[in-house]
Amino acid sequence: MKNDILIRNAQLLNTPGKKMSIAITQGKIAVIAEKIDGQAEVEIDAKGMLVTESFVNAHLHLCKVYTLQMMDEAALKDYHSDGMGKAMTAIELAAQVKEKYHHSWILPNVRKALAQAVLYGCTHVRAFADVDSKARLEGVQALIQARDEFTGIVDIQVVAFAQDGIIREPGAKELMHQAMELGADVVGGIPWIEYTEADIREHVCIIFDLAVEFNKDVSMLVDDAGDAGLRTLETMAVETIRRGWQGRALAHHARAMALYPTPYFQKISALLRQAQMGVVSDPHTGPLHARVRELLANGNLVCLGQDDISDAYYPFGRNNMLEVAFLCSHLLWFTSRQDIHTLYDMVTVNAARCMGLKDFQIKVGAPANLVVLSQPDVVEALRFHEAPLYTVSHGKLVDAEKYHHIAIG
Incomplete structure (x- = not known):
C-alpha cells in the first residue's frame, strides 16, 4: 500500500542520536523505522529536526x-x-x-x-x-x-x-x-x-x-x-x-x-x-x-x-x-x-x-497528529518558539499558506 505521507530523517524524542522515518496511511501512523522503503503522495525531509506530537x-x-x-x-x-x-x-x-x-x-x-x-x-x-x-x-x-x-x-x-x-x-x-x-x-x-x-x-x-x-x-x-x-x-x-x-x-x-x-x-x-x-x-x-x-x-x-x-x-x-x-x-x-x-x-x-484524547502519541496505530519543528531538540524549540515547518493534522498535511491569510486578516 502506498503511504499518504512519508517523513524521513526525523529526530524523535525517544530515539536520541537516530534519524527515523514515519509513514502515515489513512490518518494513522503506519510505520516508524530507521528506513522505510517506497514512496508516498507527500514526502518530507525533516533534515534531522525534531518531530513530535502536535x-x-x-x-x-x-x-x-x-x-x-x-x-x-x-x-x-x-x-x-x-x-x-x-x-x-x-x-x-x-x-x-x-x-x-x-x-x-x-x-x-x-x-x-x-x-x-x-x-x-x-x-x-x-x-x-x-x-x-x-x-x-x-x-x-x-x-x-x-x-x-x-x-x-x-x-x-x-x-x-x-x-x-x-x-x-x-x-x-x-x-x-x-x-x-x-x-x-x-x-x-x-x-x-x-x-x-x-x-x-x-x-x-x-x-x-x-x-x-x-x-x-x-x-x-x-x-x-x-x-x-x-x-x-x-x-x-x-x-x-x-x-x-x-x-x-x-x-x-x-x-x-x-x-x-x-x-x-x-x-x-x-x-x-x-x-x-x-x-x-x-x-x-x-x-x-x-x-x-x-x-x-x-x-x-x-x-x-x-x-x-x-x-x-x-x-x-x-x-x-x-x-x-x-x-x-x-x-x-x-x-x-x-x-x-x-x-x-x-x-x-x-x-x-x-482533554481526554486517546492514543495521542507518536506510535504505530495512533492518529497522525504531529509537527516537524525548525530545531533539533526541545531546549532549542522553546528558545525560539517558532512555528513548525510542517504540521500533520488527522493524517493530512496542513496547508499553512491558506491559514496564514486567515490569521492576518
Whole structure:
C-alpha cells in the first residue's frame, strides 16, 4: 500500500542520536523505522529536526479573543493587581463587552485565533464560550460553527461556560441547558464566583447534573483569586468522585493553591489523584498560579493553557503553545533540561490527557497528529518558539499558506 505521507530523517524524542522515518496511511501512523522503503503522495525531509506530537491547548476563552480593543483596561488592572484580591471585580468589569455579543463578529475573531493555532501546530483546543444573560448563546453558536468549519484541522471541544455564575446569574441554568442541547461538548463552571458556600455547592451540583444528563466531561475554573480560604477545587474533586466522573473532570487555574498551607495542599493533591483530575495552569495570565512543580512531584496530571488572547484579562497571546511553555519556563523557574522536557509534555501529551484524547502519541496505530519543528531538540524549540515547518493534522498535511491569510486578516 502506498503511504499518504512519508517523513524521513526525523529526530524523535525517544530515539536520541537516530534519524527515523514515519509513514502515515489513512490518518494513522503506519510505520516508524530507521528506513522505510517506497514512496508516498507527500514526502518530507525533516533534515534531522525534531518531530513530535502536535500541540494541544486545554484552556482558551475563544469567544473573547480580540475583544480588548472594545473596552477599557479596568478589568485587566484589577485581575493583575497584587495578590489578585480584585479578581471577582475584574470578571464583573470584563462582562461589559458581552452586552455587544453577536456571533456575526465573534466568528471572524474565532477563525483568526484558530488559524493562528494551525500555523503554530496546535491541533486540539478546549474552547470556552460564555453563557449568561448578556452573552446569551452567541458565543456558543459561533464556536460550534467554527468547530464544524475546522473539522479535521483543529479539533475544538466547545465548553458551555457559566462565566458569571449560575445561582447569582438569572436565567443561567436554563441557558446552560440550551447550550448543551445546541451541541456543546463540555460543561463549564466557575463555582468560586458565587456569593455563599451553599451557592457554590449548588453551582457544582448543577454542572454535574448537566454532565450526567448529556454524558459530557466537565471543566471548571476554580479558586481563581487571591483568597487562601477558597475551597472550590476540593468541592469539585469530591463531587467528581461522588458522581463517578473520574477522569472526566478538569480543573483550571486553582490560583489560590499558591496560598494554601502545605498540609492542606498535600490533602488536595491526594484528592485530585483519587478523582483522576488534571489541573490546567496559566501562570502567564495572572500573578498567582497553581503549585505546578509540587503537583508534578506528587504524581498529579498538570498541563498548560493559553487562557486568553487579547481580551480583558491578557493583552497578548497567539495560540502558540511553545510560546506559552517558554513564558512558563521563566515564571515557574523550569530551566533545567528535564524541566524543559516537562514543559514540552505539558503542551503536548499531558494536555492531550487532560482533554481526554486517546492514543495521542507518536506510535504505530495512533492518529497522525504531529509537527516537524525548525530545531533539533526541545531546549532549542522553546528558545525560539517558532512555528513548525510542517504540521500533520488527522493524517493530512496542513496547508499553512491558506491559514496564514486567515490569521492576518
